[in-house]
Structure formats: C-alpha cells, structure tokens
Amino acid sequence: MTTVPQDVKRSLQQPSMWTQIKKHLPFYLFLLLPLIQVIIFNYLPMYGIQIAFKDFKMRRGIMGSSWVGFEHFERMFNDKTFYRVLFNTLKISFLSLIVNFPLTIIFALMMNEVKHARFKRVTQTITYLPHFLSWVVVGSFVYQILSPSSGIINALLVKFGLIDNPIYFMIKKEYFVPIYLIVSVWKGLGWSIVIYLAAIAGIDTSLYEAASIDGAGRLRQVLSITLPSIMPTIATMLILSLGSLLNVGFDAIFNLYNEGTYEVADVISTYVYRRGMIDAKYDYTTAIGLFQNVASILLVLTGNWVSKRLDPDFRIL
C-alpha cells in the first residue's frame, strides 16, 4: 500500500504509540469478532494438525494422545493407494490446466469479438449460469445425460448405429477423466472469462484506432494489441492455478465418481475423506492432508517468487 502525504506529515509529528492505540480503540473492538472467528474456526484446526504426529485416540483427545513421530508419514510413503491418488491428483489437475487455461483465453477473445451488445449480454448471462449451480446438481445432469437406460447421448449413439448397446459411461474407468474435463470446462468457462474481459475492457481504445488506420486486420489487432495487453493478467492467473495444482476440487470429483471409477478418479481429498471420515483413520489422514497443504504452499510461494523475479510490481493481493 502506498502511503498518502498526510500520513507522512503525521508520522513526522511522531504521536506516541499509546495515543495511536487510543485513537483506534473502536477498530480494535471491531476486530474482536473476526479475530475470535478465525481463532476458533481457522487456528484451532491448525492446532489439531499435531495429530499427524500422534497416535490419536478420540477419548484421550488431541493433547492426551501420545506422540509417534513420523510414523504416519512413513506409512503414507509405503501406501500404494497414496501414490495412486497423488498420481491421479497431479494428472487431473495438469490436464485441467492444459485444457482450461488456453480455452478460457480463447473464449474471452471470442466473446470480446462479439459486437452485438444485446447478444453479448444475453449469452454471457447464460454462460455464467453453470458456475452458480452446485456440483450436486451438475452431477445429476451428467448422470442423466450419460445414463445407459434413458440418457440422450446413448440414445443418439444407438440411433446413428455408432454403438449396438448403450454404454454405462459413468462406471467405465476410461471415460472418467474426459468426462471430468468436459464437465469442468462446461461449468467454469463462462465465469472464468470475467477477469479477462475486465482486463480487455481496460485497454486503451486509441491503440485499436491507430492500428486500424495503419491497416491492421482484426486478427492482427488481437495478436498485437489485445494479447500483449492482457499478458500480466494471464501470468497472474497461470501462477494462481499452478499454486492449486494439488487441490483438485473435492466437490467435482465426489459428485462424478463412484466405486467403478475410484482407480482413476480418486484424488488426495476424496481419499482423505474416505479413509478419514468413513474409516475413522483420523491421524493418518491428517498426515496426508498436511503433506498436501505444505506442498501446495510451496507451489504458491515458488510461483509468487518466480513472478516477482519476472515483474517486480507483481502482487497477488
């Protein structure tokens, strides 16, 4: 944050810390509620992470359980399922990134080329919509459309003689990742272009006028003006998504997968849920969660560091 000149003037007079505190007394009171909120619901769970290093017994509580050092982490690195879910997590998020990222930019540019204001407004409203539907509802769409007994996709495939018998897509391993990718693009595409459209709207229009006088066509203008102008936004979004590589959306997977597709669909968070909440292996799954959390933070920090190197003014916040 940049300091305004008044602040400089005030700091020259050097008011004592005590007067400053007294002056801001109401704000300390305002902070009280938010602080209690984060301490109880954010910091207490962080305190609970210690059970990753303990043999957690519910009746003994977090404090009373005995320490076991890195036992759970050793178990984790010997757990074949853990490697499988780690691999699935990385695979699914890499693929989503590769598919989603360019598509979002292309779709933003396409939407920007629509000159008909009403068409643009209406279609944008429609394309935002899936973002506001829950994954439970979207999951229900997907199961219906791909249903082997009454789904439209199977009906069309059978009608045109492409397949003889309906396929139960949702329980077939080979279809899970493509289905996941298509559905997540479908759900997020409309909304994810908002930030790019805002960036494009901020471009100085005289650049386009000058270019068109110089005889630049529309494609030339997009490549030479629009894309370079939104590069900082693209870089920021890329770094942000790199930071969340280990966080495949639990909601999406959980509402699309089933026992038939666990092998390819199970990611870290769904595995933690099943082993932790269903099998009640609290300490072991806390260790897995901690591993994921720490790795994610390292990714975010690396991304932040790289982008600061590239552009000193870069700030995520």
Place this chain on the structure above:
Amino acid sequence: MTTKAIKENKSHIQQSLGGKIFNVFNYLFILFFCFTIFFPIWDLIVISFSRPQDISVLRTNMWPTVWITDAYKYCFQDPLLGRAFLNSISRTILGTLYHLTICSLAAFSLTRKDMPFIKFFTIIFLITMYFSGGMIPAYLNIRSLGLLDTFWVYILPTGFSMYNTIVIRNYFNSIDKSMEESATIDGCSMLQFMYKILLPLSKPVLATVGLWQIVAHWNSWFDNMIYAKPESLITLQYLLRRMSDSAQALQDQAAMMSITDQMATGLPTPQTIIAATTVIIMVPVVIVYPFLQRYFVQGIMVGAVKG
C-alpha cells in the same frame, strides 16, 4: 462524431471474407455453448414431467409424451423436502448476514494503515488464505466445540473469508476519506459512521459478496454430510445427493425388477423424483439469477479499479 462514422464505415469496408466467416463461426459457437447449458436443464424438466414408462427407454424426443405432475406431487408431499427447503433458506439468510457482518468489521479495520499492530492482524487473517487445518482437524474441531449435529454448524464455520474481506476493504478504500472526517467532526462515532454512512455507500460490494455467499450457502452440501447427521437438519443439496446415491445403488444392483413393478403401478420412480427435486433446487437460482447477474461482478470491479 464524423470520425467515428468514418471509422465504422471503414471497418465495414475492411470486413474481409475471413472476418465474415469468423463472425459466423464465432456466433454459432457461442450459441452452441448456450445450447449445451440449456439442454441438461430442459432434459431434466422433461423427465420430471414424464410418465416413468416413457423415459425408461432410450429416447431422443425432447418433449414429454404426456405431461404429468406426479413426481412433483410426490416431492411436495414429502415432509423431508419441506424441511430441507426451510433449512436451506434459513442457513442461506443467516449465514450470509453473519458472513457480511464479520467480513465488513474486519475490512473496516483493515483500512486503517497507521493503526498499531494492524500488520500483525492482517497477517493473522492472510494466513487463513494459504493454510488450513484440513478436513479431518476441522471435523475434530467442530466435534470438540460441540457443534456436531446442530444448525450452527452451517453458519459459524463459514463466517470469515479473507478474499471477500479484501474485496470489501478495497471498496471501502475507494470511498472519499473526507466523508469520514466530516462525520467524526459532527460527533459521529465510528460504529455509527460504519452503519449509517459507510455500509449504505458500499451497497454494490455488499451485494456482490452477499450474492456470492448466498450461492455458496444454497449450493453447500459437504458440511451437511459430515457435520449434521440428523434428518431434521438436512439441506436441499444433500437431500438430492443422497437420493442420487441410492438411485445409483439401485441401478448398480440391477434391482430393476422393483422399478419395473413400480412402473406398472404408475407411481413416480426414483428417476422422475430426482429430476423433479433437481428442478425444484434449480428454480430459485435460474429464476432469480438473470436479474441479479450484474451484481455478481459489479462490486468487485469498482473495488478493483479504484483500490
């Protein structure tokens, strides 16, 4: 005016064949994308109004053979659905108000740059964006707080979001500082200033964050699944989730016999009931959403531009 007209005229002349083809393709693609969004919604509407025997076969018709409302009658007679509706509505309203209160209080304090220890508090809040206890410690925490199986488990844990706080703070920062100075000179306390002047002036951002939160609460189901087991606390999304689960189990176990029997009796099948429930859940979103759509981005844009 004239230059603009010339420019438009010129760009019209310059519209190459490639440009025209692109335009057609562009509009068609966007229309197709919109169609893929309409289609699943319409498909479920058709199913929810169809007779079970009409939709148990592979069909390509997008119109019910006969319009019947049995599935809806069944749904509206189900006391569980009514309960879920009430729970979803109340968690959405209370949860959003609580969230806005907490975030606005934090955001107002974070606008004070020369307040002692404000950096420390900011860091305390910022850490929550990057690090969390994770699913299991969060569950154990809720459990030890005694919030399991209570309604408050929907409201309290989602009370704070640093991201939303920053969005609100940026907007607060964009409001003219002289406003606050004159209010203070007139003897207005900070609390009075906040709810009489600052918050009314910040309606756009509060609407934006409030809408995000409304959607998040309406769509939330995971907290219901792990924190609130009693039927009396069920929410719409989790009810639907549970119904789909059991319907899938039916299909998996090839228990189609009982469904065929049910069909013969003409009662709604799980499939039509699920479709009707999905439609009921979507209706508020789909109807209200287009009117509010611009508020979803408006507040954040102003805050981002001025902040």
